Amino acid sequence: MMGGNGGPEGECRERLIRSRPGEDIMHFAIYIWTWAFLAVIVLCLALYRFTLASHEDESIHVSSVEVHQVAEQQQVFGKLNRVEFWGKLLTVVVLLYGLAIAGAYVYNAWVQSSQVQG
Numbered sequence: 001m002m003g004g005n006g007g008p009e010g011e012c013r014e015r016l017i018r019s020r021p022g023e024d025i026m027h028f029a030i031y032i033w034t035w036a037f038l039a040v041i042v043l044c045l046a047l048y049r050f051t052l053a054s055h056e057d058e059s060i061h062v063s064s065v066e067v068h069q070v071a072e073q074q075q076v077f078g079k080l081n082r083v084e085f086w087g088k089l090l091t092v093v094v095l096l097y098g099l100a101i102a103g104a105y106v107y108n109a110w111v112q113s114s115q116v117q118g
Contacts, residue, residue, distance in 0.1 A: 028108075055076065
C-alpha cells in the first residue's frame with residue numbers, strides 16, 4: 001500500500017485541485033446537449049400532438065352511414081394516444097435528466113469551492 005499522494009488516487013486528487021475554475025463546465029457540455037436534444041424532441045411531439053388534435057372530429061359518429069368517419073376517428077384517436085404516451089414519458093425523462101445534471105453541477109461546484117488550493 002502506498003502512502004501520501006503516490007498512487008492513482010493521489011494523482012486524481014491533485015488533478016482536481018489543480019483544475020482551473022470553469023474547466024469542469026466543459027465536462028457537462030455533452031450532458032447539456034443531450035438534455036437539449038431530448039427537450040427539442042418533447043417540443044416536437046407536443047407540436048405534432050397539437051396538429052393531430054386540430055384535425056380531430058369531436059362529434060360522435062355511430063350510424064352505419066358514417067362508418068368511414070368512425071374508422072378515421074379511431075385512427076386519429078390511436079395516433080393521439082401513442083403521441084401522448086411518448087410525450088409524457090419523454091417529459092418525465094427530460095425533467096429527471098435535467099435535475100440530475102443540475103444536481104451534479106451544484107455538487108461539483110461545491111466540491112471545487114471546498115478544496116484548498118495552494
